Amino acid sequence: MEIKSNSKITGLGAYLPEKILNNHDFESMVETNDEWIVRRTGVRERHISAKNEYASDMAIKAVENLIEKYNVRVDDVDMIIVTTFTPDHLSPTVSAMVQGHFGINGTGTMDLNSGCTGFVYGLCVADSLITSGRSNKVLVIASETISKVVDYSDRNTCILFGDAAAASLIERQENKGNFLVSGFSTDGKLGDNVSCSNFSDNIYGRLVGKNRIFQQVGKFVYEYVIKNVPNGIRNLLKKANMTLDDINWFVPHSANLRMVEALCEKLNFSINKTLVSNEFFGNTSSVSIPLAIWKALCDLKIKAGDTLLLYGFGGGLTHGGLVITW
């Protein structure tokens, strides 16, 4: 049974690195072309972090954008959660580096890695901390520098990804929370289909190959998502006695626009009520969902009171979602 939430998202900022790679830029790197990339993925451009620009730098810029846009304070947050699978270091964490930069006293910090589902987890942890009474104000930041682990000789992978960061503020609003329901699922035994190794050279005995390089079995992931995510969504909505008719905006992980279209078709849900971020930003892993919301807010698409279904999927393999009102 879901407990009535006491937390509300009160602001959302974002940061995109300056450098842009368009599809034509890939034509000199691998055997591909703009027409194939647009037709199979929907991506036209993606932003790429500078050589010395890391997840913590981008997270800080996203928080600065949040502060500027909403005129809010972050010096009184009591938890900073950063979702990332591309942290600057294993230690210190990105969240601790954000704390250090802003000099926020008396706050907890944690990095959370659940691949592309990460931001949905981050929001759920923030809501749980606030609703249980343990926190009052939480920053949930997604920041990814995927370009630093992409193999630019692998045409199956490199064309998809981009770098970005997004920062959200979650605050206590007693009995007026906007988190309605959440649900998660993991298939760890399938993990080697989306991998980026660290210390170990194998996953369940299967060699990973290139160290610290993102690798995926794209076709398998595509089929896994189309097979499992619709049921995940139906189960999530059932828990809240809701149907897709109650949803104003579907915000799936922007892995690949064709995948999103296939999901909408399977769910019989209008693509026009779907928010994505991959056309001009690529697949930005855990940032893709907040980035799609940020863009829709800039475009004045989302209205106060709208119901949003956020659904992430990817590394783990994990998938999971969250329904919120705005």
Ligand SMILES: CC(C)(COP(=O)(O)OP(=O)(O)OC[C@H]1O[C@@H](n2cnc3c(N)ncnc32)[C@H](O)[C@@H]1OP(=O)(O)O)[C@@H](O)C(=O)NCCC(=O)NCCS
């Ligand atoms: C990776 C992905 C874009 C490939 O698209 P696809 O439509 O499934 O393409 P396929 O893998 O069936 O490949 C079709 C052909 O295009 C080729 N191809 C792959 N990438 C190419 C590219 N960038 N340019 C041109 N051709 C390409 C393949 O080699 C293959 O050629 P072949 O038929 O001669 O073997 C797609 O599967 C995908 O997005 N998967 C999910 C990714 C994902 O969610 N990852 C998890 C992290 S969130």
